[in-house]
Amino acid sequence: MRAAWALARREVIRFVRQPSRIVGALLPPLLAWVLIGAGFAGSFRISGAAPGGSYFTYFFPGTVVLVILFASIFATISVIEDRREGFLQGVVVSPAPPLAVAAGKVLGGSILALVQGGALLLLVPALGLAVRGPELALSIAVLVLLSFALTGLGLAIAWSLESTQGFHAIMNLFLFPMWFLSGAFFPASGAPAWLRAAMAVNPLTYGVAALRNGLSAVTHPELPSLPLSLAMTAAFAVAMVGLSAAVIARSPAGPEARALGRGKSG
Amino acid sequence: MADARSGPAVAVLGLSRTYGDRLALDSVSLEVRPGEVFALLGPNGGGKTTLFRILATFLPPSSGTFRIDGLSPADGLGAIRRRLGVVFQSPGLDRKLTVRENLLFHAEIYSLPRREAARRAGELLERFGLADRAADRVEALSGGLARRAEIAKALLHGPRVLLLDEPATGLDPLARRTLRSALADVARADGATVLLTTHLFEEAEAADRIAILDRGRLVAEGSPEALRREVGGDVLVLTTDGPDDAARLAADLRERFGPGAGTVSTLEATVRVERPGGHELIAPLVAAFPGRFRSATLGSPSLEDVFVDRTGHRFDEEAA
Incomplete structure (x- = not known):
């Protein structure tokens, strides 16, 4: 799988050489965390939760997930740019199998997302969270x-x-709502029933819950249990990586091969 | 290189491609010989890019098949792809990577042995005049240098056939000339076959053989010289001061010399006369119309004349 590694490495090299991307992925969630955290700090109480937990601490796992969401979006949106610039066509007509392309893109994007999300964990000591090994x-x-x-x-x-532009539309209509309804922003416990139902079927809910469990010393009876959260999150990961591989395998050349007929084709 | 195969490097066998109900390529068959520079010439919408994309294994044909170095898609795309070097019209280099990084990335994608790839990358960069720019990011290169870097990349795995889509587009005249000699060199030095598309007569003129595609159909195939000869006669071009002068001169010319003048037409500020023995007309013209034209050029028919002769319409008319 040399082709996959090469593609993943390229993603990382490109990222490091575009500092604006680092800023773009890390800063907005941090800014949201500081502003929203400060804004809600005085009024936010989780019913039934241990007293003393500020909104800063509540919002923190969600912020980490938001950083990962941003990083994943930036990493995968580059596929569209790669294609427009012509880089991707060169890979498509190479002997590398389409699955190597999928694996390389997912691996590279995941490494970047993980590094950026992980960078936020450096804030854990400053938050006074009781987190050990x-x-x-x-x-x-x-x-x-x-x-x-x-x-x-x-x-x-x-x-x-x-x-x-198409990606931005989907991002606003689908990806961000998925994050809003994951328990990252507000707990399910106080939400109306229809919202709770939506949150229960949202796979991201379980990721946020697992992370919230990991980042706190106290138990959270209001959240899905840790084994369930981990199992759902693992299933989410397997399903989404599988989905991306299936999409690429079904249409290795991407939308352009179909689009040719509409525009000028030479 | 020591391939004993004597068949064509590229065989196109009745290829068709439709997009919806539009027929972009209409049962085209042609052969490209090993070691030649072959140009697919045609106007936009003529079908040459569609043919390029099918041969590059980027787009499946609707019907028909093709062979690269004797292999058809039925033999497996992987085998064909290893024999092909492909240069798309939009740059296939990563602008954030250096020239050398781009070449080494290509080596990984094609699973070349690393040491051999590094050696060959060095050779190719040297040969294409890029050795001192190897550590520069592609975004810092001029259009001509980037195109050369791209060709070097496409040659890294030693393809038998190099496919290029409109390689001259966007390059200045000097860079075009450098490109032409680089491609000729690929055919001679590497023994590879070069197949390129172009909408520029000048580029097609430099090829060993050409095929002209118009509205999805093959309208001519042969060496530029042979195709020009088939049109027959000479072309006499009289340059005037403007389109109006040209039109008046053409009318007067027809009146004065009658049908014996040959085929008279105007193209912008020029009057074109096609006839056998074009030189016989020059002295009478100069005597009859002193000062009416600035220059008279006698030549054999151009590829544009070939195109007009075969299709009955001008080259720059949109096919769609």
């Missing part, structure tokens, strides 16, 4: 699964799109 290992494992899940999902979407 086992909890940290659990958190990182959850980040790995979420990185693969969201990168796989992003790639499956991006592969069939011809423009980055």
Whole structure:
């Protein structure tokens, strides 16, 4: 699988050489965390939760997931640019199998998402969260699964799109709502029944719950149990990576081969 | 290189391609010989890019088949792809990577032995005048250099056939000339076959043989010289000061010399006269119309004349 490794390495090299991408993926979620956290700090109370937990601490796991979501989106949206620039055509007509392309893109994007999400864990001591070795290992494992899940999902979407505008539309209509309804922003316990139902079927809910469990010393009876959360998150990751591979295998040349007939084709 | 196969490097066998109900390629058959530079010439919408994409294994044909170095898609795309070097019209280099990184990335994608790939990359960069730019990012290169880097990349795995889609587009005249000699060199030095598409007569003129595609059909195939000869006669071009002058001169010319003048037409500020023995007309013209034209050029028919002769319409008319 040299082709997959080469593609993954290229993703990382490109990322490092475009500092604006690092800023773009890390800063907005951090800014949201600081502003929203400060805004809600005085008024937020989780019913039945241990007292003393501020909104900053509540919002933190969700912020980490948002960083991973942003990083995955940026990493997979590059597929559209690669195709427009012509880089991807060169890979498509190479002997490398389409699955290597999928594997390389998912691997590269996941590494970037994981590094960026993991960078936020450096804030853990400053937050005064009681997190030790086992909890940290659990958190990182959850980040790995979420990185693969969201990168796989992003790639499956991006592969069939011809423009980055299309991706932005899907991002606003689908990816962000998925995050809003994951328990990242507000707990399910206080939400109306229909919203709770939506949150229960949202696979991201379980990732956020697993991370919340990992990042705190107290138990959370209001959340899905840890084994369930981990199992659902792992299934989410496998399903999304599989979906991206299926989308690429079904249409190895991407939308352009279909689009040729509409425009000028020479 | 020591391939004993004597068949064509590229055989196109009744290829058709439709997009919806539009027929972009209409049962085209042609052969490209090993070691030649072959140009697919045609206007936009003529079908040459569609043919290029099918041969590059980027797009499946609707019907018909093709062979690259004797192998058809039924033998497996992987085998064909290893024998092909492909240069798309949009740059296939990663602009954020250096020239050398791009070549080594290509080596990974094609699973070339690393040491051999590094050696060959060095050779190709040297040969294409890129050795001192190897560590520069592609985004820092000029259009001509980037195109050469791309060709070097496409040659890294030693393809038997190099396919290029409109390689001259966007290059200045000097870079075009460099490109032409580089491609001729690929055919002679590497023994590879070069198949390129172009909508520029000048580029097609430099090829060993050409095929002209119009509205999805093959309208001519042969060496530029042979195709021009088939049109017959000479072309006398009189350059005037403007389209109006040209039109008046053409009318007067027809009146004065009658049908014996040959085929008289105007193209912008020029009057074109096609006839056998074009030189016989020059002295009478100069005597009859002093000062009415600035220059008279006698030549054999151009590829544009071939195109007009075979299709009955001008080259720049949109086919769609």
